Amino acid sequence: MKKYISLLMIFGFLFLFQSCASQGSLDSKTVDLLIDSQEFTFHAERANPTNYDVINVMNSMPNATATRILNLNGDYTIDVSKNTLDVVLPYFGRLFNPTYGNTSDNSYRFTSKDFTVTKTQNNKGKWTLKFKPKDVKTVDEMNIEIFKNGKAFVSMRSNDRQPISYDGYISKTEIKQEKEKP
Numbered sequence: 001m002k003k004y005i006s007l008l009m010i011f012g013f014l015f016l017f018q019s020c021a022s023q024g025s026l027d028s029k030t031v032d033l034l035i036d037s038q039e040f041t042f043h044a045e046r047a048n049p050t051n052y053d054v055i056n057v058m059n060s061m062p063n064a065t066a067t068r069i070l071n072l073n074g075d076y077t078i079d080v081s082k083n084t085l086d087v088v089l090p091y092f093g094r095l096f097n098p099t100y101g102n103t104s105d106n107s108y109r110f111t112s113k114d115f116t117v118t119k120t121q122n123n124k125g126k127w128t129l130k131f132k133p134k135d136v137k138t139v140d141e142m143n144i145e146i147f148k149n150g151k152a153f154v155s156m157r158s159n160d161r162q163p164i165s166y167d168g169y170i171s172k173t174e175i176k177q178e179k180e181k182p
Contacts, residue, residue, distance in 0.1 A: 026150035026170075028125060034170060035119065035127050035146060041173045042078040042144060042152055044166040046071055049092040051162050058092075076166075078144070078154065079173060085112040085131060087142070089154075093162040108156060110136045124148075146170055 026034075034040040047070045049055065058069050070092065079086040089108040112133035120128045127146040133139050138160050145153040155165040 028148040031127075031146060031148060031150050031170070034172060035129070038080060038082050038117070039173050040080055040170045042080070042154060042166075042168055042170050043074050044072045044076040044078075044089055044154070044168040045074065046167040047090060047092055048165045048167065049162070050164060051093050054092050054094070072166075072168075078142075080129075080144075081173065083113060085115050085133060087111075087139075089156070089166060091161065091164060093164055095161045097160040108139070110139065112136050112139075 049070070059065060061069075072090070076089050077086075078089065087108050087110055091107045095106060110133075112131075112135055114135040115131050115133040118130040122128075125148040127144075129144045129146070131142040131144070133142070138158050139156065140159055141157045143155045143157075150169050150171070152168055152170050153165060154168070155163060157163050
């Protein structure tokens with residue numbers, strides 16, 4: 001009887017970890033369709049600043065560690081469509097020309113309608129998309145590396161701040177409905 005209970009516990013843990021590992025993953029055909037149609041959304045799960053001074057400052061805060069602060073909740077996205085590039089991402093790092101008063105200007109929050117895209121795929125199936133927005137003065141280049149399972153890595157290079165990267169996944173763009181104002 002004890003053997004059966006231990007076997008059931010082992011299979012239970014295996015199924016639990018199986019379901020946790022499959023979150024946010026897509027099959028390779030769906031990923032290829034999303035990239036070919038150029039209609040997808042990147043959901044950021046973690047920010048990776050390149051400056052260790054930033055990480056040291058985050059670790060010096062009481063009751064908070066840098067790992068908890070840099071884990072994002074999924075509300076930060078990059079919406080890619082054929083005509084627009086809508087970016088809403090936080091920024092952790094050094095700004096060389098900060099704007100005072102309005103803190104939303106210090107993160108990556110912009111919509112670009114004039115940009116170039118370069119798509120390449122390597123022999124293992126990983127896609128690399130390079131976006132160069134022409135109507136955003138601070139962002140020089142944004143690279144999105146998309147793996148076969150839908151996981152993605154974004155790196156941002158700007159003219160006025162240190163580089164930063166983000167880990168996350170892509171999904172099909174959902175249609176956003178505007179809330180009616182009373």
